[in-house]
Amino acid sequence: MQVYKVGGAVRDRLLGLPVTDVDRVVVGATTEEMLAKGFRPVGADFPVFLHPKTGEEYALARTERKSGRGYGGFTFYASPEVTLEEDLIRRDLTINAMAEDDQLNLTDPYHGQRDLEARILRHVSPAFAEDPLRVLRVARFAARYAGLGFTVADETMDLMRQLSESGELQALTAERSWKEISRALMEDHPQVFIQVLRDCGALKELMPEVDALFGVPQPETHHPEIDTGLHTLSVLEQSSLHKQPLTVRWACLLHDLGKGLTPEEEWPRHIAHEHTGLKLIKAVNERFKVPKDCQELALLVGQYHTHGHRALELKASTLLELLQSFDIYRRPQRFEEFIAACEMDARGRKGLEQRSYPQADYLRGAAKAAREVAVQPLLEQGFKGPELGEALKRERLKALKAYKEAATA
Known part of the structure; x- marks a missing residue:
């Protein structure tokens, strides 16, 4: 059994950025072996486990095959025979398809480090075009790393156009789409997300x-x-x-x-x-x-x-x-x-x-x-029900007239 950090944790460490989420892949293990070591299973579609002490996620190395439309249209195969390289090739971008062991030895079969240095977002394999969610993901990464000079590779943009034209984007669930959109809007350059979607024809579809x-x-x-x-x-x-x-x-x-x-x-x-x-x-x-x-x-x-x-x-x-x-x-x-x-x-x-925007303070x-118009004096005057609401409205209007007069004098 060999354990590797994969994906974002490796990418962001090499970029010198804070590492927040750590994903691990386990090569050469079975579900039974993981359970025997006290790991708790959480994956519904493929074997993912939580570490018995740290609670961190560990996924068995797996391959995947397109079996239907949309993000969920895949069947997965996990086995001790699946290699690290086979697991990495199913990932979206080369910069997300690197792994490292505990000694920080890098496994980089698809030249992710080279693309990091060149500031390129490039797909790993033609299988990229099988998953429509990747159009949104690449646009989100473009929004995240635009400040570092990253751009989408021409050949990757071509695949994103193919996906946009195929109708596959319509198979995405509202929940998955919103998760990517909301995350992208909170990146440092959300406008880049929209621009990339437009450049590949996805904005017109979504x-x-x-x-x-x-x-x-x-x-x-x-x-x-x-x-x-x-x-x-x-x-x-x-x-x-x-x-x-x-x-x-x-x-x-x-x-x-x-x-x-x-x-x-x-x-x-x-x-x-x-x-x-x-x-x-x-x-x-x-x-x-x-x-x-x-x-x-x-x-x-x-x-x-x-x-x-x-x-x-x-x-x-x-x-x-x-x-x-x-x-x-x-x-x-x-x-x-x-x-x-x-x-x-x-x-x-x-x-x-x-x-300046003086309207804000106004x-x-x-x-x-x-808000400062008090209700109590109106109650004491005997107003109640709809009459109280009307009286309160009159007092607030009076207060706003006085405010407007003073503020614009």
């Missing part, structure tokens, strides 16, 4: 609503970059530079979907795109079974982001409606995330990345003024 934004012009006075797709990439880039959470990054990706529906004869203006885009945002949310907090923020940002930009011009009554829509009294964090998404949208414009101040 998120046609986002793909449709490329080539759609916007007024140059507000958008020096003009192209709506490029603007979306820039907004995503800003969301990463400003360390925004996943909810904000997802909202940033989807906020302008309505512009993809504007008739060409109306370009570059996009009247009411905030409302026309809501059905598209809802469709993307449902397609990937997106978590509720991400769904809700994306819809709210889509509908109200232009309100955010025009915050200082809004009437007090409109401002109150905006605050009510976000339920700022019970969910203050959601409104804070809305403000963040609006600021990323404002900064995601060519040459305007460092612009909106925070408005929310504070509305």
